[in-house]
Amino acid sequence: MPPGRTRAGDTLxxxxxxxxxxxxxxxxxxxxxxxxxxxxxxxxxxxVGLTDRAIQEARERVKPAIRNAGFKFPQRxxxxxxxxxxxxxxxxxxxxxxxxxxxxxxxxxxxxxxxAFLGELALDGSVxxxxxxxxxxxxxxxxGITRLxxxxxxxxxxxxxxGVEVLGATSLQACVEYLRGDGPLVAGVRDxxxxxxxxxxxxxxxxxxxxxxxxxxxxxAGGHNIxxxxxxxxxxxxxxxxxxxxxxxxRSDAALxxxxxxxxxxxxxxxxxxxxxxxxxxxxxxxxxxxxxxGGTDLAQPGEISLAHMGVLFLDELCEFxxxxxxxxxxxxxxxxxxxARARAAVTYPADFMLIGAxxxxxxxxxxxxxxxxxxxxxxxxxGNKISGPIKDRIDLVVSxxxxxxxxxxxxxxxxxxxxxxxxxxxxxxxxxxxAEHGNAALTGREILAAARATAPARRLLALSGERLHxxxxxxxxxxxxARTISDLAGDDRVGEDALAEALHYRIEMAG
Amino acid sequence: xxxxxxIDPASPEWPARLMHLESPPRGLWQLGTxxxxxxxxxxxxxxxxxxxxxxxxxxxARELGSAGIQVVSGMALGIDAAAHTGALxxxxxxxxxxxxxxxxxxxxxxxxxxxRIVVSGSVISEEPAGTPPFxxxxxxxxxxxxxxxxxxxVVEATExxxxxxxxxxxxxxxxxxxxxxxxxxxxxxxxxNLLIRDGVRPFLGIADLLEAVPELRSAAPEGVFDTLPGGPxxxxxxxxxxxxxxxxxxxxxxxxxxxxxxxxxxxxxxxASRLGALELAGAVMSLPGxxxxxxx
Ligand SMILES: Nc1ncnc2c1ncn2[C@@H]1O[C@H](COP(=O)(O)OP(=O)(O)O)[C@@H](O)[C@H]1O
Ligand SMILES: [Mg+2]
Numbered sequence: 001m002p003p004g005r006t007r008a009g010d011t012l013x014x015x016x017x018x019x020x021x022x023x024x025x026x027x028x029x030x031x032x033x034x035x036x037x038x039x040x041x042x043x044x045x046x047x048v049g050l051t052d053r054a055i056q057e058a059r060e061r062v063k064p065a066i067r068n069a070g071f072k073f074p075q076r077x078x079x080x081x082x083x084x085x086x087x088x089x090x091x092x093x094x095x096x097x098x099x100x101x102x103x104x105x106x107x108x109x110x111x112x113x114x115x116a117f118l119g120e121l122a123l124d125g126s127v128x129x130x131x132x133x134x135x136x137x138x139x140x141x142x143x144g145i146t147r148l149x150x151x152x153x154x155x156x157x158x159x160x161x162x163g164v165e166v167l168g169a170t171s172l173q174a175c176v177e178y179l180r181g182d183g184p185l186v187a188g189v190r191d192x193x194x195x196x197x198x199x200x201x202x203x204x205x206x207x208x209x210x211x212x213x214x215x216x217x218x219x220x221a222g223g224h225n226i227x228x229x230x231x232x233x234x235x236x237x238x239x240x241x242x243x244x245x246x247x248x249x250x251r252s253d254a255a256l257x258x259x260x261x262x263x264x265x266x267x268x269x270x271x272x273x274x275x276x277x278x279x280x281x282x283x284x285x286x287x288x289x290x291x292x293x294x295g296g297t298d299l300a301q302p303g304e305i306s307l308a309h310m311g312v313l314f315l316d317e318l319c320e321f322x323x324x325x326x327x328x329x330x331x332x333x334x335x336x337x338x339x340x341a342r343a344r345a346a347v348t349y350p351a352d353f354m355l356i357g358a359x360x361x362x363x364x365x366x367x368x369x370x371x372x373x374x375x376x377x378x379x380x381x382x383x384g385n386k387i388s389g390p391i392k393d394r395i396d397l398v399v400s401x402x403x404x405x406x407x408x409x410x411x412x413x414x415x416x417x418x419x420x421x422x423x424x425x426x427x428x429x430x431x432x433x434x435x436a437e438h439g440n441a442a443l444t445g446r447e448i449l450a451a452a453r454a455t456a457p458a459r460r461l462l463a464l465s466g467e468r469l470h471x472x473x474x475x476x477x478x479x480x481x482x483a484r485t486i487s488d489l490a491g492d493d494r495v496g497e498d499a500l501a502e503a504l505h506y507r508i509e510m511a512g
Numbered sequence: 513x514x515x516x517x518x519i520d521p522a523s524p525e526w527p528a529r530l531m532h533l534e535s536p537p538r539g540l541w542q543l544g545t546x547x548x549x550x551x552x553x554x555x556x557x558x559x560x561x562x563x564x565x566x567x568x569x570x571x572x573a574r575e576l577g578s579a580g581i582q583v584v585s586g587m588a589l590g591i592d593a594a595a596h597t598g599a600l601x602x603x604x605x606x607x608x609x610x611x612x613x614x615x616x617x618x619x620x621x622x623x624x625x626x627x628r629i630v631v632s633g634s635v636i637s638e639e640p641a642g643t644p645p646f647x648x649x650x651x652x653x654x655x656x657x658x659x660x661x662x663x664x665x666v667v668e669a670t671e672x673x674x675x676x677x678x679x680x681x682x683x684x685x686x687x688x689x690x691x692x693x694x695x696x697x698x699x700x701x702x703x704x705n706l707l708i709r710d711g712v713r714p715f716l717g718i719a720d721l722l723e724a725v726p727e728l729r730s731a732a733p734e735g736v737f738d739t740l741p742g743g744p745x746x747x748x749x750x751x752x753x754x755x756x757x758x759x760x761x762x763x764x765x766x767x768x769x770x771x772x773x774x775x776x777x778x779x780x781x782x783x784a785s786r787l788g789a790l791e792l793a794g795a796v797m798s799l800p801g802x803x804x805x806x807x808x
Contacts, residue, residue, distance in 0.1 A: 210770050210780035229802060367801040374560070400802015402768045465792050486781070501788035502781055505769075505798075 017104035020116040020145060021082075021097035022136035023089040026348045027260055029132075029139025031116070033083045034094060036101035041077035047098070049082035052090040061092075061121050062099045069125030069172040074106055088345045090300070092120035093130040096149070099172055100179075110179045114146040117175075118154070125172040129153035131301070134263035134273070137161035148188075149175055155188030157268050160259065190274075197275050200245035201238070204417040208404050212239050215399035215506055217421050220246040221428040222485030223439025225333070225355040225394055227318070227508070230401030231365045236358035239401065240282075240314045243356055245418035247312070248426045249276035254310050257350060261306050264349075279311030281353075285320040293328045293351075295340040300347045305332050308353035318357035326391055329355070333394040336438065352438065355391070361400070396441055396478050397506040428488035440484045445477045452480050453494040461500050469504070479503045514630075516541045516614040516641070524548075532685050533659045537638040540656075541614035544634035550605065551731040553721065554584040554661035554682070556654075556675040557591025557668040562700050563799045564766055565668035567807065568692055569594035570601075572665065575718050577604020579732035582633065584609065584660050586653060587622055591667045591675070596629055605633040607660065611653035613643035651677050658682035663725045665715050666691045669703030676703050679712070688724040690715035695765045751795065758786050759795060759806055766803035 021032045045059045066073045080098050082089055096119035104110045118136055120128040133154040140148055141164035148166050150158045155168030166188030169175040177183035203213060212228060216239065219226040228236045250258070259273035271279065283292055283304040290296040294303035305313055315321060332338040336352035361367035362375045432440065443451060454462065466476055482503035483495045490499065519526055520539035527548040530536045553576055555569055569591045573583045577599035585592040587608035599606040608629050612618045614637040617626055629635055638656065639649060654674060658664060658681035666689065669675040679689045691708050692715045694701020708714050713724055722729045751759065761775050773783040787804055790796040797807045 208770060208774075210773050211768075211784065214780035214784065361801045373801070400768065402770060402802065461789075461792065468792055468794070497789075498782075498785045501792070502785035503788070504792060505784040505788035 017101050019097040019101040019104060019112055020140070021094040022116065022118060022140055023087060023094070024132045024135055024264065025087065027135055027257060027264070027350060029136040030087055031140060031143045032087070032089060032094060032097070034097040034101045035081045035083060036098070036105045037079045037081070038074050038105045039077045039079070043075045043077065045078045047080045047082070049085045050088050051082060052088070054092050055082070055089055055094065058092065058095050058098055061095055061123060062102065064123045065095070065121040065125045065172055066099055066102065068123060069176070071103060071176070074102065078102060091130065093118050093132065093136070095119060095121040096127060096169075096172065096175065100175070103176060110176070112179070114144070115149065116140045116145040117149050119149070119151040119169065121172060127151045127169045127171055127175070131266035132264040133157050134160055134268065135260040137164060137166065138260070140164060149185065150188065152186055155186060156191035157263055157273070159188040159190045160273050197272055197277055200277070200418070201242045202245055202418045203242045203421060204415045206235060206239055206242060207415060209235060209239060209401060212399050212401045215397050216243055216246060217425060218482060218485050218489065218506070219354065219356070219397055220421070220425045221439070221489050222396075222481065223354055223441040224396035224482060224485065225441065226397040226399065227357040227359070227395050228399055228401050229359055229361045231403050232360060234401040234403045236401050237316055240316065240356045240358055242418060243312055243314070244278060244280045246421050246425055247278045248422060248429065250278055250310055252276065258310055261302050261309055261349065264302050265307060267307070279308055280314065281308040281312070282314040282316060285315070285317055289325055289328060292325055293332065293340070294338050294349055300340045302349040303338070305329065305338060305351040305353055306349040309350045311353060312356060313353040314356045314358070316358050318359040329391055330394070333391065336442070355394070357395070392508055393474055395508050396482050398508045399506060424489055428485065431488045431491070440481045440488070443481055443484070445473070448477055448480045448484060452484050454480070454500070455494050455496050457497045458483075458495050458500045461497050465504055475507065479507055482506060514543065516543050527660055530656065530659050533655060536659070537656065540636045540638050541641065542634055542636045543614060544630040546607070546634045546636070550580070550582045551728055552582045552584050552607070552661045553728070554657050554664040554678065555591065555595035556585055556657065556664060556666055556678045558670060558673050558675065558700055559588050559590040559592070560700070561590035561594070561668050562698070562766070564805050565591055565700060566594045567797070567805070569667045570598035572667070572718065573598025574602040577602030577606070580604065581728060581732060582607060584657050586611070586657060587626065587629070587635070589619055593622060593625060596625060600628050600632055607633050608635045609653055609656045609660070610635060610637040611639070611649040612645040613637060613639050613641045615641045616644060618645040650674050654678040655681045658685055658687060661687060662727065663688035663690065663721060665721065666704050666707060668692065668694065668700045670699055671703045671706060673703050676707070679707060688713070690720060690724060698765065751790070751793070755786055755790055755795075758790065762796070762804070762806045766799055766805040768803055
């Protein structure tokens with residue numbers, strides 16, 4: 001029996017205690033108040049407040065954890081409410097706060113002012129790491145929490161949030177000792193040993209491939225989605241992997257969102273959280289749909305397309321992805337975010353990425369090369385439809401990557417390094433100025449008509465192309481956007497004939 | 513569909529040229545109409561043709577079709593289909609000689625083409641109705657194509673292509689054989705190039721055909737061939753010098769834009785913009801697989 005408490009005989013005694021925790025809704029954290037009420041009556045333990053299965057199971061974790069940590073679980077009616085009640089909560093991150101609230105209800109000497117708790121409990125009372133700690137820590141700091149107790153494994157991550165003292169706990173016992181002033185917890189500090197970013201492959205290593213390199217430069221400058229097509233071994237994968245090196249650093253405010261997404265996926269270890277380099281994700285085509293776009297049966301976690309937020313999603317062997325997967329990319333490509341439907345509510349994650357696709361031109365891979373294609377025409381059209389159906393509308397540039405001659409790969413000429421291309425890309429982006437953070441690729445039809453400022457000869461060429469090439473309205477705007485970026489790279493205020501003709505050359509209608 | 517009819521050497525529409533064969537067919541199943549006196553040229557080639565080959569077959573057939581010369585071929589994929597299509601597009605007449613029964617559509621995807629041929633020309637076969645497309649029937653079929661035509665143009669053929677058997681039948685019958693030359697690196701032209709090495713007349717344009725078979729010119733309406741575009745390079749004056757420079761370097765074989773760039777020392781961006789302009793002008797065609805080819 002804790003000191004300062006008297007059992008009130010058979011009269012009804014009601015004690016309410018609160019501990020703060022946090023939930024997430026998409027990328028945003030939402031503070032959760034865990035209220036514990038202990039009332040006389042038959043021993044029972046109830047958790048209410050729009051909770052999912054994992055939180056209902058918290059009863060089965062919290063009870064033994066409290067006992068095994070050496071405390072007594074109240075032999076009365078214990079009701080825990082997670083407020084705000086209308087917010088759907090999922091996962092195990094509130095275990096620690098639930099246990100603390102229950103203990104506090106019996107022991108008012110525990111001082112919880114300005115404190116918040118995140119962490120899952122194991123049956124033996126140890127504290128286990130959870131996902132999403134970074135966005136939750138940021139949210140709690142903003143809500144005025146001054147000290148945050150998290151699983152010790154998550155402490156470096158939580159320490160990335162500014163304005164809150166982070167303490168890492170290994171067990172419920174250590175946590176309670178700290179609250180009683182009987183023992184210390186580990187201070188959370190930013191991880192000095194954070195993974196360093198692997199060096200981005202440089203364009204200079206790629207021999208030849210002038211067209212492909214030019215198209216990648218345009219894509220980088222305007223944020224255009226691009227498709228590379230070519231026979232196996234032509235260097236498509238190699239080219240795509242050099243692409244990040246053409247991109248400028250992220251603006252620091254934009255860069256903040258990225259580690260929060262990795263935190264939600266529990267993959268912060270894969271990427272230095274403070275880097276300004278744009279992410280580059282290259283999921284294999286065997287990935288699940290949830291892995292690609294987000295969701296899942298248990299937690300509505302962000303998928304690869306959100307991990308590529310502010311960066312690049314590279315889909316190698318694009319035609320090997322199932323049609324459903326490609327179909328699922330359509331909404332994110334349009335809206336720069338993805339909505340994952342859940343039983344109770346839909347969650348939206350940011351997914352503002354550039355898409356690079358690479359594929360063989362046909363199932364045998366040799367369409368248009370010296371070896372000759374051996375595909376049946378029927379196979380060819382089925383293959384083409386697979387890409388063109390779901391995402392064709394969103395691809396601005398198509399470029400063919402031919403296989404290089406042996407002697408071209410080994411001749412001594414110097415290729416331009418990525419840094420030189422990146423300088424041009426940066427200059428082009430600056431020319432577009434503010435309000436164009438998604439690049440020209442995201443301009444609406446009306447916006448691009450205004451931004452293009454096409455010269456009279458360019459307008460004539462455009463009219464002619466509409467007629468001759470049977471361009472749709474979408475196709476027409478696509479070409480204008482790419483032409484705008486080409487002009488930005490050239491430093492031209494107005495879109496001229498040459499830029500337009502070049503944009504026509506990379507149009508998707510050309511793809512086989 | 514109208515019923516196939518059986519014609520034999522006694523029928524008025526029986527093409528007399530078939531009797532040049534040592535063993536002419538005893539008769540033919542026939543759909544559509546045959547006018548046996550119409551001048552005839554066969555255009556044959558690979559089923560697995562290149563885009564350039566298809567383009568050549570189509571445009572030559574178009575020229576013949578508009579001159580009132582009938583185009584004979586085998587309704588196979590690739591060059592054959594392009595030949596029939598070109599003739600039909602020009603409002604001309606065409607004959608498809610099948611290697612299967614007259615009521616069998618092979619390949620099945622050519623059902624639409626076959627229907628068009630029946631309207632504007634004729635589909636014929638010496639095989640009994642219902643005969644599936646046996647491989648060994650095709651050489652036999654080829655002798656009919658060779659016999660019907662006054663000249664055979666082989667557009668693209670590999671060394672083992674059935675089109676070469678048509679060429680051999682034609683040569684045996686004393687018909688003129690012409691072959692479209694191709695790059696020595698192109699597998700699809702290996703057979704036609706061999707024919708040329710063995711003395712077959714190269715086909716560089718319709719003029720070569722008219723020179724080989726002067727009757728074709730007299731059979732066509734006066735002056736119809738004179739308005740046809742000249743050989744390669746005709747009419748390039750309408751392009752600006754930079755565009756002409758690109759066209760001059762392109763030749764007839766499809767090339768990758770990077771090859772054009774390195775041949776001319778032009779930046780990828782300049783190559784792309786000039787190719788874009790040429791394509792818009794209809795002088796260059798981009799092909800699946802990313803290659804570009806000249807069409808003028
Ligand atoms: N242009 C090139 N310059 C240098 N190396 C090349 C080039 N193209 C291909 N390679 C080499 O060939 C390998 C295979 O290329 P890869 O990118 O995997 O081809 P793809 O993805 O088109 O099948 C590369 O790892 C690289 O070593
Ligand atoms: Mg690859």
